[in-house]
Amino acid sequence: MRKTNLLIALLAAMVLMLAACGSNDEASTEPTKKESTETAEAEGQEEAAAAGEEGPAYPMTVSPTVAVSEGRDGSSTSFEDVEFESMPEKIVVFDYGFLDTLDALGVEGIVGVAKDTSLPAHLEKYASDEYKSIGSLKEPLLEDIAEMAPDVIFISGRQSAFYEELKEIAPVVFVGTSQDDYWNTFLSSVDLAAKMFGKEAEAEEYTAKFDSALEEVKALAGTYETSLVTMYNEGKLSGFASNSNFGYIYNIYGFKPVTEDIESSSHGSNFGFEAILEFNPQVLFVIDRTAAIGGESNIDADMENDIIKKTDAYKNGKIVYLDGPLWYLSGGGLQSELAKIEEVLAELK
Template sequence: MKKWKLASTMLAMSLMLTACGSNEETKTEEPKETTTAKDQATEGQGAVYPMTVSPTTASAETEEAGTIDFEDVTFETMPKKIAVFDYGFLDTLDALGVEGVVGLPKDSTLPSHLEDYSADKYTSIGTLKEPLLEDIAEIDPDVIFISGRQAPYYEELKEIAPVVFVGTSQDDYWNTFLASVDTAAKMFGKEAEAKEYLAKYDSALEEIKALAGNYETSLVTMYDQGKLSGFAENSRFGYMYDIYGFKPVTDNIEASSHGSNFGFEAILEFDPQVLFVIDRTAATGEKSNIKADMENEIIKKTEAYKNNRIVYLDGPLWYLSGGGLQSELAKIEEVLAELK
């Protein structure tokens, strides 16, 4: 939690300094050659270009291509035509009122709060894992925003347009989420809007941390066609523990993007007071039998089942669109609504 407070405070200070700068008298000076995305120097509410934008993480590990290293990108002018593969970043652009999205992976399951982007005026540029390179080239975007699922295509996408990596990191989820918001806000002159939206998190996080204190143990799992995987603190859903404040029932779970294989018997053995279940099957657009599969004779013996503390979490929201201003707040609100 301390890490989040520091990052959030730094971002807020950056945005406050930007707003204050709008009241100062304009001075004539030589224009800067570059401005980094983490730089506080902006004029009023507008973005200053040229601007050099850094990736939210320096590299990513992929099964297909090993380690992918991401580069800083310098833009001479603000991008007008945007292709975005990460639903979380699309969520943030939408929340900030950024215009110019021309293409997105419509062939994957769009989260319900982003359904407006299924309209015909937005070109489908593939799925979250398989970009349609020719279709992307045809719309001729000024920038392509990607995250981990598209990392294996990084070099190919760079041949079409500048590519900015805006994905979250498993090891530092919350701070990389905040970094992606910072990137969107500064690139498109939306610092004030970002500051206003982030302020909503203060009370929400305070409330969920207080709620989490009522439980001594918890476990985050993911359901996928009858199978389960578990997540510990150092995983993609570790923020449930270190940001929300729920106490993990065990730290003996292998860190993996899809979690460690976790049988129903293991859940009964650990017997958490709260069991969170993310429905990956629903997120992939397939029919889900999550409740029938989960509430079997083994799970019915757990404290979580007996006390009605099995929390079924929205699959598309948690699995596909995390890392966005709206989606991260919606996650907190969903947990609060289920456990109050």
């Protein structure tokens, strides 16, 4: 009897032990809340990566496209790297070229633009009340910008004088182009936008359009022996060399400059009509700055005078009037740079 009772007790103890082990096994395989969250995040990242939607990696250090900007008055401004803990959600943009790029890439979160300067035609949607005004390209509305509480402010050369004041409001990133290396600094600004906002795939797709366009314009440029880039401003002309703001017409598009004896300047050097006749380029490019800044332009009457009519460019119908707002105000953007090439092709083909 005692043996039977002992056997029953032992069997009961074994049953309890097996039940406890089973319970422990189940508990060890049940994920904790933290583990579930981490697993879901990992799976989400894998799915996003597979769909080409992987977001940018933050924290991120962003460098300016140009380290130092030289003012026309001899002053200079040095721009700093900026550390971002997360992707900016409220964006203020002064530079029209960078606004153009953000627009082309489909970046959301733009809250303020420089609406007090004439917006380029392809950026007219930013004139709506959906976007607040941050002033003009040369006169920021500092208090208004502060009220917007932006996460980032993108500037270029025209706002350099306000760099320190803008930094007190929000992180400031310089995204302008360099006169000495325009094309590469433009591409740097595109790369910057793509990395900051997770738009690398979109940027690659868009920049691929430049390959065929540049190949075509280079082939066209090779059919002319000489060219000259000028800018019209209220009846006066400025000339540009290959190391100037518009030097990419020579360096990237492939047009041969009629002369390199032109002073390097952001607005070009004074260039009279007589000088144009003396150099006598086969192609004469004219950028209408007067129209770009909203003035009344008499470019046709002023340019087609008795002196210019003696040039080969005039005789052969190769005076190319380039769109002022596009070339003077909104360059340095994905859409505008492609539009420039297309304009040259359309005018000379």
